[in-house]
Amino acid sequence: MKNRIDACFEDLKAQGKKALVTFVTAGDPDLATTEKIVLEMFDKGSDIVEIGVPFSDPIAEGGTIQRASLRSLKHNTNLDQIFELVSRLRDNTDKPILLMMYLNTVFRYGTEKFFDNCKNVQIDGVIIPDMPFEERDEVKEYSEKTGVRAIYLVAPTSKERVKMIAEESKGFLYIVSSLGVTGTRKEISTNFNELLAPLKEGNYCPACIGFGISNGEQARKMADYCDGCIIGSAIVNIVEKYGADSVEPVGEFVASVREALDA
Amino acid sequence: MEKIGRFGDFGGQYIPETVMTAVHELEAAYDKYKDDPEFNRELRELYRDYANRPSMLYYAEKMTKDLGGAKVYIKREDLNHTGAHKINNVLGQLLLAKKMGKKRIIAETGAGQHGVATATVCALMGLECEVYMGSTDMERQSLNVYRMNLLGAKVTGVDSGTATLKDAINEAFRDWCSNIDTTFYCIGSVMGPHPYPTMVRDFQKIISEEIKAQMLEKEGRLPDAVVACVGGGSNAMGAFYDFIGDKGVRLIGAEAAGRGVDTPEHAATIAKGDLGIFHGMKSLFLQNEYGQIDEVYSISAGLDYPGIGPEHAYLHSIGRADYFSITDEEAVQAFEYLSKTEGIIPAIESSHAVAAAMKIIPEMGKDKIVVINLSGRGDKDVYSIARYRGVELDEK
Numbered sequence: 001m002k003n004r005i006d007a008c009f010e011d012l013k014a015q016g017k018k019a020l021v022t023f024v025t026a027g028d029p030d031l032a033t034t035e036k037i038v039l040e041m042f043d044k045g046s047d048i049v050e051i052g053v054p055f056s057d058p059i060a061e062g063g064t065i066q067r068a069s070l071r072s073l074k075h076n077t078n079l080d081q082i083f084e085l086v087s088r089l090r091d092n093t094d095k096p097i098l099l100m101m102y103l104n105t106v107f108r109y110g111t112e113k114f115f116d117n118c119k120n121v122q123i124d125g126v127i128i129p130d131m132p133f134e135e136r137d138e139v140k141e142y143s144e145k146t147g148v149r150a151i152y153l154v155a156p157t158s159k160e161r162v163k164m165i166a167e168e169s170k171g172f173l174y175i176v177s178s179l180g181v182t183g184t185r186k187e188i189s190t191n192f193n194e195l196l197a198p199l200k201e202g203n204y205c206p207a208c209i210g211f212g213i214s215n216g217e218q219a220r221k222m223a224d225y226c227d228g229c230i231i232g233s234a235i236v237n238i239v240e241k242y243g244a245d246s247v248e249p250v251g252e253f254v255a256s257v258r259e260a261l262d263a
Numbered sequence: 264m265e266k267i268g269r270f271g272d273f274g275g276q277y278i279p280e281t282v283m284t285a286v287h288e289l290e291a292a293y294d295k296y297k298d299d300p301e302f303n304r305e306l307r308e309l310y311r312d313y314a315n316r317p318s319m320l321y322y323a324e325k326m327t328k329d330l331g332g333a334k335v336y337i338k339r340e341d342l343n344h345t346g347a348h349k350i351n352n353v354l355g356q357l358l359l360a361k362k363m364g365k366k367r368i369i370a371e372t373g374a375g376q377h378g379v380a381t382a383t384v385c386a387l388m389g390l391e392c393e394v395y396m397g398s399t400d401m402e403r404q405s406l407n408v409y410r411m412n413l414l415g416a417k418v419t420g421v422d423s424g425t426a427t428l429k430d431a432i433n434e435a436f437r438d439w440c441s442n443i444d445t446t447f448y449c450i451g452s453v454m455g456p457h458p459y460p461t462m463v464r465d466f467q468k469i470i471s472e473e474i475k476a477q478m479l480e481k482e483g484r485l486p487d488a489v490v491a492c493v494g495g496g497s498n499a500m501g502a503f504y505d506f507i508g509d510k511g512v513r514l515i516g517a518e519a520a521g522r523g524v525d526t527p528e529h530a531a532t533i534a535k536g537d538l539g540i541f542h543g544m545k546s547l548f549l550q551n552e553y554g555q556i557d558e559v560y561s562i563s564a565g566l567d568y569p570g571i572g573p574e575h576a577y578l579h580s581i582g583r584a585d586y587f588s589i590t591d592e593e594a595v596q597a598f599e600y601l602s603k604t605e606g607i608i609p610a611i612e613s614s615h616a617v618a619a620a621m622k623i624i625p626e627m628g629k630d631k632i633v634v635i636n637l638s639g640r641g642d643k644d645v646y647s648i649a650r651y652r653g654v655e656l657d658e659k
Binding site for chain 1: 275276277278279280281282283284285423424429430433436437440441442443444537538539540541542543548550552553554555556
């Protein structure tokens with residue numbers, strides 16, 4: 001079977017649309033709500049959903065996602081429960097689902113067993129923010145064997161590294177919009193034309209910009225530079241505010257971003 | 264061939280892409296300066312004239328007689344400027360930061376010793392300084408917080424997680440990701456992504472080089488054992504490093520067993536940790552079956568860390584170094600013992616090393632020699648030891 005991420009970007013390209021990737025932390029406030037939020041986000045226009053696996057010490061996250069992780073870990077959300085969650089989601093959606101998680105969670109679970117389970121429950125890719133390109137051997141063999149994509153990241157500081165990373169990327173390339181950690185920002189000042197110039201020189205996989213995108217207008221601006229945008233903290237802020245009642249407001253927010261992206 | 268920045272399986276560079284370029288710059292700068300005669304001349308001068316090196320190797324005659332076994336020598340890192348071994352590393356890193364043109368320094372601190380050392384050298388070198396410290400630690404080490412403020416540093420409390428050393432490191436990493444162009448992260452131990460474990464060890468290895476020279480001068484031979492406490496493990500790596508090739512010298516690390524390794528309240532990474540990847544390195548960590556990092560505990564804020572430097576994990580894995588778990592009670596007894604026996608009040612961290620040494624010394628022959636690396640002085644701990652003993656001290 002073709003990887004869902006690849007198929008998704010091909011479809012979007014054919015339709016002349018940009019990808020909307022949205023994020024939610026698993027188990028915040030509980031896994032039943034996460035399940036509803038994921039389906040609602042797909043329903044309201046997300047093309048790809050990233051499910052955050054909570055970690056005790058998320059060094060790449062700002063306050064919003066740190067707090068979501070803590071809320072989730074308070075009732076001991078674990079990776080096996082998240083595999084079960086995705087398995088249930090697969091009864092209702094065939095869109096790409098990714099996990100966003102820290103390397104220790106993969107490593108401690110057993111990297112081979114982790115990727116096998118991803119394949120079994122049909123998780124399409126994994127984003128690991130504390131695994132730089134140079135340490136990709138931690139997962140590469142298993143990722144290739146199972147077809148579960150390891151999504152690599154590029155940052156504003158990457159410069160001459162961009163091409164090297166793009167050359168081995170599959171699925172999509174995660175472009176970190178700004179220095180620092182996740183969290184909404186008023187302004188994103190990175191020079192994307194310069195940063196992403198190397199991507200124009202070859203036939204690389206699609207690229208999406210994430211970190212700090214807080215509304216439809218910003219999403220539109222970012223997507224103009226590449227193939228799509230990723231929104232996390234803005235959604236988690238809504239979940240923080242409304243808890244178990246966040247399904248509807250998250251849906252409204254996702255719909256508003258979709259509309260802006262398609263305008 | 265061994266991969267760069269690895270000690271066997273341990274080590275590596277597990278950090279977000281945002282900081283990769285900066286870590287490579289640091290690696291390049293360190294490679295350039297580490298053998299540079301001018302850099303080393305400046306560093307040796309700072310060690311001597313500012314930090315008061317070499318630190319003395321003291322024959323603890325009363326302790327030797329009292330324990331009735333091996334001859335005891337104490338390496339007096341507590342007599343360094345700022346009262347601990349931490350200054351050795353900070354002088355090295357900040358001299359490098361200056362060469363790299365960095366103006367802003369960040370650091371994490373547990374007990375506050377590394378924070379104080381960093382604030383001190385920033386004052387000396389005219390650098391801006393921000394120190395991250397868990398708010399729990401700020402409470403137990405309020406004197407050091409004030410000391411850092413006196414030295415002109417900004418101390419930022421960290422409330423997330425357990426509000427101790429690991430959370431301070433998380434926050435320092437986040438700051439570094441945000442201010443990578445201007446900021447140098449001065450890590451306080453032999454941990455983090457390559458090149459830190461190697462670089463920090465190199466700036467601390469002067470301890471073992473001095474011990475070796477001083478021992479040869481005093482006794483005409485090498486010691487039989489060197490004992491040091493281990494949190495992240497910088498004073499121990501410093502005290503061990505020059506002896507690693509000398510197979511006759513037993514290397515012993517003392518880690519914090521808190522209320523006991525069979526209770527949930529300890530920080531004994533070697534005894535109870537599992538292989539993991541965290542804070543930039545592959546090493547041993549105290550963690551649960553899903554890889555969530557444990558809350559750890561020790562009476563000593565400086566040993567209260569759920570991981571250990573990768574070179575220690577390696578030395579342990581090949582059997583070159585042994586690691587003892589020392590409880591709060593054993594450490595406090597050693598704290599009191601050394602104070603009364605030798606008139607030296609050791610840091611509660613270093614007291615773990617004293618306690619470990621006291622386990623082996625009586626079993627060893629009188630012709631044997633043990634060196635205890637006394638990594639810091641205990642003035643900062645007097646209040647917490649009094650509290651531990653149930654003594655109320657009014658004047659603060």
